[in-house]
Amino acid sequence: MPVCEKAYAKINLVLAVTARRTDGYHELQTIYQNLTLHDTLQLTSLAEDKIILTCDDPSLPVGPDNLVWRAAERLKRFFRISRGVHIKLQKRIPVAAGLAGGSSDAAAVLRGLVRLWHLPQDWEELIQLAAELGSDVPYCLFGGTALGTGRGEKITTLAPCPHFYVVLANPGFKVKTAEIYHSLTEADLEPGYDLTPMLRALACGDRNGIVANLSNTLEAAAFRLSPAIRTLKDKLAQKAPSLMCGSGPTVFALFTAQEEAEEAALSLRREGTAVWLTETISQPTAGGE
Numbered sequence: 186m187p188v189c190e191k192a193y194a195k196i197n198l199v200l201a202v203t204a205r206r207t208d209g210y211h212e213l214q215t216i217y218q219n220l221t222l223h224d225t226l227q228l229t230s231l232a233e234d235k236i237i238l239t240c241d242d243p244s245l246p247v248g249p250d251n252l253v254w255r256a257a258e259r260l261k262r263f264f265r266i267s268r269g270v271h272i273k274l275q276k277r278i279p280v281a282a283g284l285a286g287g288s289s290d291a292a293a294v295l296r297g298l299v300r301l302w303h304l305p306q307d308w309e310e311l312i313q314l315a316a317e318l319g320s321d322v323p324y325c326l327f328g329g330t331a332l333g334t335g336r337g338e339k340i341t342t343l344a345p346c347p348h349f350y351v352v353l354a355n356p357g358f359k360v361k362t363a364e365i366y367h368s369l370t371e372a373d374l375e376p377g378y379d380l381t382p383m384l385r386a387l388a389c390g391d392r393n394g395i396v397a398n399l400s401n402t403l404e405a406a407a408f409r410l411s412p413a414i415r416t417l418k419d420k421l422a423q424k425a426p427s428l429m430c431g432s433g434p435t436v437f438a439l440f441t442a443q444e445e446a447e448e449a450a451l452s453l454r455r456e457g458t459a460v461w462l463t464e465t466i467s468q469p470t471a472g473g474e
């Protein structure tokens with residue numbers, strides 16, 4: 186029996202880069218939030234010891250360069266599994282867009298293979314495997330609303346964010362996360378960033394407080410490299426409170442009213458911008474089928 190998993194996109198309501206680390210990573214304080222926009226993965230066990238990945242997006246690699254393949258290989262090695270797996274990946278989340286598509290797919294593979302092969306649900310081990318695959322992967326194992334510290338891999342689950350309609354707008358080019366982090370200057374860093382107002386707003390379900398405290402340190406570097414991202418954000422911000430997603434280049438806007446979100450999405454689409462209308466989701470990891 187194949188196992189299905191949904192891999193949800195995420196935004197960061199806050200992404201504060203507080204310091205550079207000696208290991209090349211950066212120290213973060215971030216608040217992750219899942220969206221209903223998702224990829225779908227179907228996993229079928231194979232008697233033969235091999236990993237076959239098929240994907241409906243021909244631009245993506247289907248070997249070790251795909252995080253899905255790497256997640257399967259890493260988990261097989263860890264649990265010494267000599268069976269194989271065929272993974273069918275249906276992409277919906279735009280690629281290299283700051284929405285953690287690859288990370289979410291990798292986490293879905295870890296969850297899915299644990300179910301497919303009835304492996305022990307040792308979350309500490311799985312979080313460790315996830316962190317080796319990428320800084321966002323531990324969050325994607327659980328999803329929902331969560332605080333990330335360290336390089337983003339140390340996760341504390343938070344009370345669910347109140348519901349928002351979310352308009353995502355993408356300027357039509359890809360951004361390399363490493364390039365954005367590299368071009369951060371000392372002046373861009375926010376060493377004393379105080380998450381308290383956002384955490385308080387989330388704890389109280391205070392929508393006004395949440396939108397007033399949206400913040401992303403990486404915007405400065407991304408806007409310098411690609412002014413088109415700032416132009417798109419400025420346009421979206423005329424409709425609703427907006428922020429760049431992760432390392433960009435997608436920009437999101439939060440709406441409480443569905444009609445306003447639909448109207449904003451429509452007007453951007455008419456101008457030729459790639460737009461997705463989605464929603465926040467509170468408890469997504471019951472995404473398996």
Ligand code: ATP
Nearest residue numbers: 251252280281282283284285286287288290362431
């Ligand atoms: P993050 O927000 O975690 O930095 P992102 O959303 O900006 O990630 P991804 O969509 O994960 O970026 O893609 C980043 C790169 O990873 C792309 O260049 C892509 O080729 C590669 N990649 C590997 N596996 C996947 C996958 N399953 N889905 C999307 N991209 C993948």
